[in-house]
Amino acid sequence: MENYYEILEVSPNASKEIVDKAYRTLAKKYHPDANSIDKKQWAEEKFKKINEAYEVISNEEKREEYDRNLKRQEEQYLIENEDLKSKYEKLYEQNQILKSELEKLSSNPANNVGMPNNNINDTIYNNMQDQINQRVTQSVNRAYHDAYIQRMRDYGYRIYHKKTLKERMKDLLSIMIAIIIISIVIFILWQIPSIRNYIETNKIFQAFKNAFFK
Numbered sequence: 001m002e003n004y005y006e007i008l009e010v011s012p013n014a015s016k017e018i019v020d021k022a023y024r025t026l027a028k029k030y031h032p033d034a035n036s037i038d039k040k041q042w043a044e045e046k047f048k049k050i051n052e053a054y055e056v057i058s059n060e061e062k063r064e065e066y067d068r069n070l071k072r073q074e075e076q077y078l079i080e081n082e083d084l085k086s087k088y089e090k091l092y093e094q095n096q097i098l099k100s101e102l103e104k105l106s107s108n109p110a111n112n113v114g115m116p117n118n119n120i121n122d123t124i125y126n127n128m129q130d131q132i133n134q135r136v137t138q139s140v141n142r143a144y145h146d147a148y149i150q151r152m153r154d155y156g157y158r159i160y161h162k163k164t165l166k167e168r169m170k171d172l173l174s175i176m177i178a179i180i181i182i183s184i185v186i187f188i189l190w191q192i193p194s195i196r197n198y199i200e201t202n203k204i205f206q207a208f209k210n211a212f213f214k
Helices: 004-008 016-030 037-057 060-080 082-107 118-154 165-190 193-201 203-212
Strands: none
Touching: 004 016, 004 037, 016 037, 037 060, 165 193
């Protein structure tokens, strides 16, 4: 469900007059005839969205119904992402506990027995703390990124994911492994006389053979 207020660049509490003014401004700005040829298709899509949003928001009954649906969607979004908030709080709590334990370890003289240099303890502590902070930050950022993408999809936006080189190489490797496995299976089946005879006498195989191996 797209957010028509964001499309018209107005507040959900905007009056009819403000909505009308915003519509006129945006319609003039994104009218296909007011844009260059290379931006015409983009302007047409934008202009279409603006008219669609204005048709709903400018109508009192349609706007009320739309507001109710939008509110229900936002409430559902909050419910679904309550788990995200809980995960974040749990990660933060774990980070604080680990930090406290490391501080105790670093400050307790009994733990330094046999250590030739206290700087070694400080280095180990700092490295461990950096790793913990990095992992927590990555987990939280990933969680919020996933929530943001899901919200944009709920609003009707198309999300395109550009694969990294590592992901593309992984996909290519998966395809190659699948081809190798299929080839091995076909080779094994071909060694079975009954199956080989069936394939050789099959009409589809004969048509394929005649078409490509004349």
